[in-house]
Amino acid sequence: MNAEVNQALHQAAPLLELQQVTKIYGKGDAEMHALAGIDLSIYPGEFVAVMGPSGSGKSTCMNILGCLDTPTSGTYLFQGVDVGALNRNQRALLRRHYLGFVFQGFNLLNRTSALENVELPLIYRGSPTQQRRTMAREALRKVGLSDRANHTPGELSGGQQQRVAIARAIVTGPSLLLADEPTGNLDSARSIEIMDLLTAFNRDQGITVVMVTHEPEMAAYARRIVHFKDGLIEADHVSENALTC
Amino acid sequence: MLGNALLLAFRELRRNVMRSILTMLGIIIGVASVITLVTLGNGATRQVTQQIASLGSNLMMISVGKRTGPGQMSGAEAFKIADAEALLHEIPELAAVAPVASSATTAIFANENWSTNVTGSTDAFFPVSNQQIAQGRLFTASEARVGAALCIIGQTVATKLFALQNPLGNRIRLQKISCEVIGVLLSKGQSTMGSDQDDLIVIPLRTFQRRIAGNQDVNLIKVSVKDGVDADLVKRDIERIMRTRRHLASNEENNFNVLDMKEITAMLTTTTRTMTGLLSAVGAVSLLVGGIGIMNIMLVSVTERTREIGIRLAIGALEREVLLQFLVEAVVLSSFGGLIGIALALTTAIALSGIMQVPFVFEGGIVAIAFLFSASVGIIFGYFPARKAARLDPIEALRHE
Ligand SMILES: Nc1ncnc2c1ncn2[C@@H]1O[C@H](COP(=O)(O)OP(=O)(O)OP(=O)(O)O)[C@@H](O)[C@H]1O
C-alpha cells in the first residue's frame, strides 16, 4: 500500500530538486568537496531521513535545501524556482514563507518565553498581534506545552525545548520542515516524542519533512532514507519500516 | 516593521536594565552638562545686560585722562561745566548731559557717621544714570544753579545714617557744610563690577565745587544718547568737540576718554557667550564619548547575540529588519539617555541658578537640539554595529557558541 502511496506522490511535481549540486570549501590544495555532485528530488508530503557518516556532507546539503547557503555549482529548484538565482533577501523571504527549521541545539532565544519564541516567525510575517498569539498558543498546544507558554528556555528540559522549537517551525504552516539531528541531544524516550510529533505533522498537515539522523531507530520513522558518503548519495531507498507496516 | 523593531528593542533593553543605564550614562552626562552650561550662560548674559542697562540706557561717559592701558589713565586737565554745556548745544543727538565731580567724604548725622561718595551734579544726573527717586524729590534746575545746600541719598546711606528714621528734612554734615535731605533714591543693588550702587550722596554741582572741592573742576561728563541714534557717530562728534575745546593739535592723542556702555555690554556679552560656548564644547565632547560607549556596548551585544541573529535570519528576517532592530535599540538607548539628561539638566540649572543668583533662562531650542543630537548619536554610533549584525552569515551565526 505504501508503495502505491509513494507512486502517487512521485507523479506530482517535485517540491525540490537538486541537480548535480556541489559545494566546495577552500581553495587550491585545501579544496574540500563537501558535496561532490548530488541529484535528489523530494516530493510534497514525503518524510525523508538523511543518514551517513560524520563529514559526509549531510548538514551542508541541509543548509542548501534550507536556502541558508548556495551551491558552488549545479541547480537547486524549490517548487520550480531556481534558488541560485535569488539574492540574500529573496532567499530570506523564501525561508520566511515556505520553510521551517529544527536544529540539534534547539536554538531558541534565551530569556524569551516559549510563547514569544513561537511568535517570532509570525512577527516577521507581519501577522496582527491577536492572530499571532492565537496561532502560537495553538502550536504550543499541538506539541503538548500549553502549560509552559510563559517559561523561558532556561526553565524547560531539553525535550521540552525541542518541542518549542518544533512549534516555532510549524506555526507558519511551512511546505518543508528541515531537521538536522533533532534528537541528537536527547535520550531515547524524548527522541521518540519528537519523532512522533514530526510524523504527526507530516501525516496530518502534509508538511514535507527532511531529517538528518545518525540513529537507525529514528530513521525508521521515515518512509524514505537517503545515505550520504563522501559528499555523494550512496543509497536512496524506501524505509524497511515503511515497507513492513 | 518599525513598530516591531521598537517592541523588540524595548524587550531587549528591559532584559539588561543595568547595562542599559550604564550605557546611557555618557549621553546623560553629555546632554545634562551642555544644557546646564548653556542655561546658566544665558542667565549670566541676561544678568550682565540687565545690570548694564540699570546703569543708564544709551549712556556714554567722558572721563579725564589719557588711556595708557586697560583701565589705566594718566592725569590731565579736568573738564569745566562749560564743556558739558557745549556738548549739549552742539550735538542734537544727546538727550541729556550731566557734568559730575565727586570725592570720598564722611557723612555725619547725630552720632552716626558713614564714609561714602559725594557726587556733585546737575538735575540731569538722575535720568542719565537711570536713578529714580523712592522718597521725597529731586532738586530743581534752579536749586542746582544757585548751589543750594540740599542732598539726595542712596539707600545704603539712608540705612547707615538714619536706620529706621525718616531721613527726609534732616540735615547731614558733609565736611564744612550741612545739607538737608530732600530725597532718597530707589535701590539699584550691586553693579556688574561688584560695587554698591546705592552708596552715594548727590548734591548740586555748584555746591560741591564751592563748598567741598574748592575748585571749578568736573571729572566726568555723563551723557545719554537719544534712542535710535548711531552711537559711533555721536562718539566721534564728542571727541571732535572735546579735542577743539581742549586745544589738542592733530598729532596729539586724546587726553580724555569716551566710554560707550553699549560697547561694554556687547563686550561682556561676547565674553560670557564665548565662555558658554567653550564649556558646552566640553559637554559635547562627553556626548561624543557617550556615543562611543553606545557603539561599544552595541558591538558587544551583537557578538553576544550572534546566535540570536542567526536564528532570526534563518527564520526569515531580512537584512534590513535586523539592521533596524539594532539601530532602533541604539537610538532608544541614546534618546532615552537624552531625555534623562534633559530632566537632570533642568533641575540642576534651576538649583545652580538659585545658588549663583543668576536668572534661570529656559531655552527650548537648546533642549530640542540636545535631544535631536542624542538621538543622532544613537543612529551614527549604532549604525556600524547594526550593519555588522545584519550582514552576518546565518550558518556561521547559528554555529556560534
Ligand atoms: N564552513 C566550512 N568551511 C570549510 N569546511 C567545511 C565548512 N562546513 C563544512 N565543512 C566541511 O565539509 C564537510 C561536510 O560537512 P558537514 O557538516 O556537511 O558534515 P555532516 O555530514 O553534517 O557531519 P556530521 O554528521 O558530523 O554533522 C566536512 O568535512 C566539513 O569539515
Ligand SMILES: [Mg+2]
Ligand atoms: Mg551535520
